[in-house]
Amino acid sequence: MAPVEGDAPAVTTLQAKADLASADAGTNGRRAAGEDPVKREQIIDGAKRIFMAVGFDAASMNDITREAGVSKGTIYVYFDGKEDLFAAMIERERAKVVASMKHVMQTNHGPVDAVLRDFGVTFVTHLCSDTTVRGMKMVLNVSERMPDLSHRFFSASPENGYSILRAYLESKIAEGLLEIEDTDLAARQFIELCMPGLFKRRLFGWLPVPPDADEIDRTVRSAIAMFLKFYIAKK
Structure with a gap:
């Protein structure tokens, strides 16, 4: 030390x-x-x-x-104290991930499925990491007696994975590539589709280590296929 x-x-x-x-x-x-x-x-x-x-x-x-x-x-x-310090740690880690996801969206100019794959893999890899899972468990453990800490954890910044993905979807709608009425709902649907069988198993201890890259990629690719089948612009 x-x-x-x-x-x-x-x-x-x-x-x-x-x-x-x-x-x-x-x-x-x-x-x-x-x-x-x-x-x-x-x-x-x-x-x-x-x-x-x-x-x-x-x-x-x-x-x-x-x-x-x-x-x-x-x-x-x-x-101000331990709670403030914990919140600062969470906000810093989240800012790193948000920056990473923004970089993916800003630098990948490929087809929609390729961009969604990079975004999904980045998001799920972060969400299932030891640091994120440990942080969420700590917040959940104290959420009833320290609701302010829980609030800070889940609303630390207006910019997050959902908002970044929503902005991307809106740009693709403008280009005529996607047909989506509710981009906020669609962004949440895609992220949920990327996580089945992964995040909850990590959070509740059924999966003691992060899923490997192949499992994350397979899950994200399946999510993309389902998502685009519904939202791709009809020719």
């Missing part, structure tokens, strides 16, 4: 945060506390290792402090 900076009490007042900010900013143009992206990533990285190892409930701020190699006071300059 990384070495720990000198322990400091949790920040509970604006004045204390200001004092920490002043100390952390220092001189010579260094960033003010709470504004250093490298430090923020360092904290999230440490928190992620702890959350993935022991779960949300068992994770303590002391454990995260040691793993991240920062003081407790520094953590509280960047985050």
